[in-house]
Amino acid sequence: MENPNTPIHILQFGTGNFLRGFFEPIIQRYSYYNKPLNICIIQSTNGNTLEKLERQNFQYFLYEAGIKNGEKIQNTQKITCIQSGISLPVDQDKFFEFAGKPEVKWIISNVTEAGLVWKTEDKFEQFAESFAGRICQWLYVRFTKLPDSETILLPCELLPKNGFLLKEFVLKHADHWGLPNDFSEWINQKVHFFNNLVDRIVPGYPSNLDSIQLDGDQLTVQVEPYSFWAIESQKPNFHLLPFVENNPGITIASEIDSFSLRKIRILNGCHTWMTAKSIYLNLHDTVSEFIGNTNLRMEVIDLLDQEIIPTLPFDKEETIAYSREILDRFANPFMAHKFYDISLNAFSKFKSRLLPIIEFHLNHSGLIPQKTAKGLLYLLLTYIEKPEKIRDQEDIKSYFSLLPIGNSIQEKLSRVLSEQFNITWDKTWEKVVEEIQSENN
Structure with a gap:
C-alpha cells in the first residue's frame, strides 16, 4: 500500500537482502541531509518479503x-526510506501509473544474472514476463505521458556493462514489438542507462547473533x-545522481x-566455488x-x-593483495553468510x-584449470544427484530433471x-570426477 500524500521517487526491482542492505542506507543517508527520497519496492518473484x-x-x-580500521564495530540503523511496495504482475496498473509521475526519476534493480537476460515476448499489449520487457513497456508509457521527463536506470546485476546490456534489450524489445522509431530516439535522449559495479557482503538476517534485540x-x-x-560516467552527473555526491563509498x-x-572473478567467483563445493x-x-x-x-x-588471478590483466601483486582483503572479509567473525542464500540461481552465476x-x-x-573445473562439477553433480538442493530457475530445474534416467553420471555430465557450456568431455574431466568421488567417500 502507498500513502497518497507521500511521493515516490525511486522504483526498486528487488526485495532481497542485497539492495535493502546496500542501496537503502545510501538513500537514508542522503535523505537525512537533503529533501527525502522515497522508494517503492517491487517484488517480481515468488516469496513473501x-x-x-x-x-x-x-x-x-x-x-x-565487522572490522573497520582495525577495530570491531557494531551499529544499528533504522531504515525508513521505503514508502510503498507492489507485486508484479498483479499490480501492473500501479506500476504503469508511476510512469506518468514526473517525480519518479530512478529505477534501480538487482534481478540477478538470471533475470537480466533476453526473452522473446508475446504481444506488446500483454504484460511482459522479463525484466527488460517490463522496463520497455514502462518507458513507452513514460514516452506517451511525460516525453520531457528524464529517467535514470541503475541495474546492479553482476554482469559487465549491465547498463548498456539493459538498454540493448529494451531497444530490442521496442524493435520486436514494432514501436515507433521516435520512441527509440527518445530513449537515447531522455533515458540514462548507467553501468554499475556494487560490492558489499550482505548475509541477511543475523541469525547467529542471539544477543541482538531489534524490536522483534x-x-x-x-x-x-x-x-x-x-x-560509469564521463561526467559527474550529480544532477542525475544527487545521492552519490559527498559519499565516500561511491566512485564515478x-x-x-x-x-x-x-x-566478479575474485569475490563472487570464490563465493560460487565455495558454495558448490560445500553444498x-x-x-x-x-x-x-x-x-x-x-x-x-x-x-x-x-x-x-x-587459476583466477592469472586471467586478470592487472598488476599481479596488487591483485593478490586485493584477493587477501577479500578473504579477510569472508572471515568476518560477525558474519553468517549462508551458502544456501548464495546458491540462488547458481547455474547462471557460474557461467558469468x-x-x-x-x-x-x-x-x-589448452589445459583445463583443475580447481575451477572441480567447482563446476561440484555444481553439476548437485543438480544431477541432489535436485532437492537446487535453487534455480524452473527451466534449469526442468532441464536436469529430463536428463535420460538410464545414462551414467559421466554420460549426464558430458551432455x-x-x-550448456560448449565444453568437450575428455579424460581430464573423468579424472576430476574420480577426485570428487574420492572426496565424497
Missing part, C-alpha cells in the same frame, strides 16, 4: 558489524562495514570494467566457517593464485563468474558440459 515489509510499514533495521524485526539485514559502488569513473572484472560435500553452512578451516582456506588461495576462467586457460594453454 513484500508482505512482511508491509506489515512493518516498510521499515526494518540495518545491523552493521524479522527483516533485519546484516551488512559488513565495507561498501563500494562504482558508476569514466571506466569501471576493471573494478567489475576484478570483483555437494556437506562441509559447512557459512562462508566464515569455510574460510576458518585452514585446509579449505588454502584451497581457495590456490584457486585464486593459480567462473566459466570465463575455464575458457581462458583452454584458449591459452550438460556440451549442451
Whole structure:
C-alpha cells in the first residue's frame, strides 16, 4: 500500500537482502541531509518479503558489524526510506501509473544474472514476463505521458556493462514489438542507462547473533562495514545522481570494467566455488566457517593464485593483495553468510563468474584449470544427484530433471558440459570426477 500524500521517487526491482542492505542506507543517508527520497519496492518473484515489509510499514533495521580500521564495530540503523511496495504482475496498473509521475526519476534493480537476460515476448499489449520487457513497456508509457521527463536506470546485476546490456534489450524489445522509431530516439535522449559495479557482503538476517534485540524485526539485514559502488560516467552527473555526491563509498569513473572484472572473478567467483563445493560435500553452512578451516582456506588461495588471478590483466601483486582483503572479509567473525542464500540461481552465476576462467586457460594453454573445473562439477553433480538442493530457475530445474534416467553420471555430465557450456568431455574431466568421488567417500 502507498500513502497518497507521500511521493515516490525511486522504483526498486528487488526485495532481497542485497539492495535493502546496500542501496537503502545510501538513500537514508542522503535523505537525512537533503529533501527525502522515497522508494517503492517491487517484488517480481515468488516469496513473501513484500508482505512482511508491509506489515512493518516498510521499515526494518540495518545491523552493521565487522572490522573497520582495525577495530570491531557494531551499529544499528533504522531504515525508513521505503514508502510503498507492489507485486508484479498483479499490480501492473500501479506500476504503469508511476510512469506518468514526473517525480519518479530512478529505477534501480538487482534481478540477478538470471533475470537480466533476453526473452522473446508475446504481444506488446500483454504484460511482459522479463525484466527488460517490463522496463520497455514502462518507458513507452513514460514516452506517451511525460516525453520531457528524464529517467535514470541503475541495474546492479553482476554482469559487465549491465547498463548498456539493459538498454540493448529494451531497444530490442521496442524493435520486436514494432514501436515507433521516435520512441527509440527518445530513449537515447531522455533515458540514462548507467553501468554499475556494487560490492558489499550482505548475509541477511543475523541469525547467529542471539544477543541482538531489534524490536522483534524479522527483516533485519546484516551488512559488513565495507561498501563500494562504482558508476560509469564521463561526467559527474550529480544532477542525475544527487545521492552519490559527498559519499565516500561511491566512485564515478569514466571506466569501471576493471573494478567489475576484478570483483566478479575474485569475490563472487570464490563465493560460487565455495558454495558448490560445500553444498555437494556437506562441509559447512557459512562462508566464515569455510574460510576458518585452514585446509579449505588454502584451497581457495590456490584457486585464486593459480587459476583466477592469472586471467586478470592487472598488476599481479596488487591483485593478490586485493584477493587477501577479500578473504579477510569472508572471515568476518560477525558474519553468517549462508551458502544456501548464495546458491540462488547458481547455474547462471557460474557461467558469468567462473566459466570465463575455464575458457581462458583452454584458449591459452589448452589445459583445463583443475580447481575451477572441480567447482563446476561440484555444481553439476548437485543438480544431477541432489535436485532437492537446487535453487534455480524452473527451466534449469526442468532441464536436469529430463536428463535420460538410464545414462551414467559421466554420460549426464558430458551432455550438460556440451549442451550448456560448449565444453568437450575428455579424460581430464573423468579424472576430476574420480577426485570428487574420492572426496565424497
